[in-house]
Amino acid sequence: xxxxxxxxxxxxxxxxxxxxxxxxxxxxxxxxxxxxxxxxxxxxxxxxxxxxxxxxxxxxxxxxxxxxxxxxxxxxxxxxxxxxxxxxxxxxxxxxxxxxxxxxxxxxxxxxxxxxxxxxxxxxxxxxxxxxxxxxxxxxxxxxxxxxxxxxxxxxxxxxxxxxxxxxxxxxxxxxxxxxxxxxxxxxx
Numbered sequence: 001x002x003x004x005x006x007x008x009x010x011x012x013x014x015x016x017x018x019x020x021x022x023x024x025x026x027x028x029x030x031x032x033x034x035x036x037x038x039x040x041x042x043x044x045x046x047x048x049x050x051x052x053x054x055x056x057x058x059x060x061x062x063x064x065x066x067x068x069x070x071x072x073x074x075x076x077x078x079x080x081x082x083x084x085x086x087x088x089x090x091x092x093x094x095x096x097x098x099x100x101x102x103x104x105x106x107x108x109x110x111x112x113x114x115x116x117x118x119x120x121x122x123x124x125x126x127x128x129x130x131x132x133x134x135x136x137x138x139x140x141x142x143x144x145x146x147x148x149x150x151x152x153x154x155x156x157x158x159x160x161x162x163x164x165x166x167x168x169x170x171x172x173x174x175x176x177x178x179x180x181x182x183x184x185x186x187x188x189x
Contacts, residue, residue, distance in 0.1 A: 010036055014044040023053035030056060034063020039070040046074045049086045061089040065096035072097065076105045079121075084114035091117060095124025103128055107136040110152075115145035122148055126155025138165035141182075149173070150181035157185025 010033065017029040030048050033041045041063070048060035064071040071093065078090035091109055094102040102124070109121035122140050125133040133155070140152035153169065156162040163186065170182045183189070 006036065006038075010038055010041060014041070017044050017048055023051075023056055026051060026053065026056045027059040030059035030063045034060075034066040037067055037070075039067065042067060042071050042074045045071075046078065049078070049089050050083070057085060057089050061093040062096070064093040068097055069099050072099055072101055076102060079105050079109050084112070084117055087112060087114070087117045088120050091120040091124045095120070095127035098128050100128060100130050100132075103130045103132050107133055110136050110140050115143075115148055118143060118145060118148040119151045122151035122155050126151070126158045129159050131159055131161060134159060134162050134165075138162055141165060141169040146175040146178050149175070150178045153178065153182045153185045157187070 013029045013033040013036075017026050017033060020026050020029065026048065030045060033045060045060045045064050045067075048063075049057055051057050051060065064075060075090045075094050075097075079087055079094075081087050081090070087109065091106060094106060106121045106125050106128070110118055110125075112118050112121065118140065122137060125137060137152045137156050137159070141149055141156075143149050143152065149169070153166060156166055166182050166186050170179060170186070173179045173182060
């Protein structure tokens with residue numbers, strides 16, 4: 001596709017994303033727009049993270065992740081958005097991108113007021129796999145939210161080097177699901 005046709009296609013997808021009544025059209029527009037790999041698609045996709053339809057928000061996060069490192073400049077500040085659903089989707093996309101520049105902002109998000117955001121930030125840090133997150137993830141093993149604790153354990157298992165923290169958490173963990181996650185992280189049956 002030549003440059004002119006690509007620009008027309010991006011514009012059409014952006015308009016459909018922002019104006020279609022049917023959530024399926026908005027969802028598909030998000031995915032197709034992300035497939036262009038264009039940094040200019042990040043603006044409309046960032047707006048799609050605010051869509052009332054959960055499927056559209058999810059597709060927009062996937063699309064931003066497909067754009068990759070070019071989306072970091074819009075996603076990292078979005079971790080401070082007032083809407084927790086947008087922070088959650090930003091953390092999700094950052095984990096999929098896997099760029100170490102997102103580690104520090106995601107570590108800050110481990111203390112987010114919303115448990116869903118803490119969970120997704122821990123998961124994202126595990127996907128990135130940077131040892132700089134070990135201390136913060138080890139503290140998250142004591143989060144009040146079981147899914148956040150489990151995500152932290154699994155992230156630590158992926159990164160490695162936190163066996164002592166995982167062993168200590170296993171001793172006092174009240175949730176069976178989280179204990180299972182800790183054992184998985186430790187490579188135990």
